[in-house]
Amino acid sequence: MHSLPLFHRISGQRVVVVGSGDMAEAKARLVGRAGGIPCPETEAHHARLAFVAMPDRRAAENTARRLKDAGLLVNVADRPDLCDFTLPSVLDRDPVLVAVSTGGASAGLAKHLRLRLETILPQTLGPLATSLSAARERMRARFQDSTARRRAIDAALQEGGPLDPFEPFGAAALDNWLESQTVGTDRRVEEFALSSDDPDDLTLRQARALGKADNVLHDAAISEAILARARADAKREPLPATPPSKGFTVVLRRG
Template sequence: MCDPRLAIVVDDDAAVARLKARGILVNAVDRPELCDFTLPAIVDRDPVIVAVGTGGASAGLAAALRQRLEALLPASLGRLAEGLFASRAAWRARYPEAGERRRAIAAALTPGAIYDPLDPRDTSGMPAEQMGSDTVTLVTMTLPSPDPDDLTLRQARLLANADRVTHGADVPAAILNRARADADRLACAAPPADLPGLTVDLRMA
């Protein structure tokens, strides 16, 4: 005999009350105040799972966001995750130091890079050796204000992935703190041009 533990109810408050009285957990559609649990909308790129929930406030909104994400996330995303998992030994061999390895993987996953997760190409078979932290990349940013909230998304992303941050003496600590905690910081008139990895140079406008 069926002994239910969960129920989903649409537009029937009396049924909600009866089920709760029996100790059954209830999801009352679009009635978050009556819900014992909610169900997120799921985007499945196995083994990558993305869940969108609104706490029961709007199933329609969660579904709309899921549909947008379905179009955004390529079908190859799951294979990329599996490829990165399978290549862990290669990453460790090429980058024995954990911090260097993490920076190299983060750089490889940035927009336009070799493992860009939103690139529809299937990059899962590309070896770790194709992405080296010994590549020299220098990005200069001219900051419009000392307020870190004025950073663009691209600027914030670059700071979060930089191996080092060079900067003028007038760049405030509030902006420098947006860089990774382990990134080198160097106040200088001009950045060195030959340091390996990603250097972000910050100058006030």
């Protein structure tokens, strides 16, 4: 990855916006949408972030240097080489945010990827997320084992599941799902033989299994590019480890 993706909370905080014209106004509006307070450079001592949108390249460089020297993280419009952070194109389904970034390579590409996503992600995605958050304690009571809970949620949210996020979400859907669930911690193991280190060569079944697995057991020859497709919190172990007694385990071997 070229950057570490983060969502920075700025509600009620000052954010420096330096410049004039459409670009600076757009940055100020974005700060306001996120609950921040746009402020001038003279208030930099109150801020942690800054946006510089100035047509004069030398002036932009000098301003960015001053702000960085003051300890702020700085974004300079159209100058990725001067940026401490870049702005993604954002799809907003509050509280769900989908951010598409090219690391400053092409804002136009990021925008058009986001526009494609706009057409396929329903407006009910936000209410689904809110309902899942509100039902967290109920889900813990229903599935006291964390592995069983994760597997049940994965099954509900997968394509065609009762809580499929790509389908319209109704108010009663989550209640109906919780009432219909049974508690279980069955062990499941899937084994795949891979002949390539390219993650694009993974089959759909393999990619989905990696994204859901609680445990990943793998040959030492399996590339990091493949292993990175697993859940970040999945337990990884080199073979010949024995699959755990519960949860979903994926075993990767070189073909």
